[in-house]
Amino acid sequence: MSAARGRKDYESSGDTEVRTESVEQGESSVDPKRQLAAASVTRLTVNIGPSTAEALRMVADNEGVTVTEALRRLVSYGELLYRAVKVDGKDVLFREGKETQQVLIA
Numbered sequence: 001m002s003a004a005r006g007r008k009d010y011e012s013s014g015d016t017e018v019r020t021e022s023v024e025q026g027e028s029s030v031d032p033k034r035q036l037a038a039a040s041v042t043r044l045t046v047n048i049g050p051s052t053a054e055a056l057r058m059v060a061d062n063e064g065v066t067v068t069e070a071l072r073r074l075v076s077y078g079e080l081l082y083r084a085v086k087v088d089g090k091d092v093l094f095r096e097g098k099e100t101q102q103v104l105i106a
Contacts, residue, residue, distance in 0.1 A: 081105065 048056075059070035084090045085105045092103040 056067050056070045056074070059065075059074060060067045063070065063073070065073070081092060081103060082105060084092050085103060094101045094103065
């Protein structure tokens, strides 16, 4: 087993605290691929409300993945929308039949 050293960062926004920990792996006899993967991991501890937890469970169940993978996917989807709307100034639209709705991010 290798010893892990971490750097912790704390951010606070209202009553929500987010803690991230970058993990660095020491020398070991662990498989180099696993060691590389572990070195690129950031652990995140965050408090979420019931609706967010339910959204994660729903995606995990529907996609047949872990809650952690569901979180990764939802963050990626959110980042895609955020970048399109807030950074690139694009319009994002949902169309269903003749009805069209624009995605707005406050």
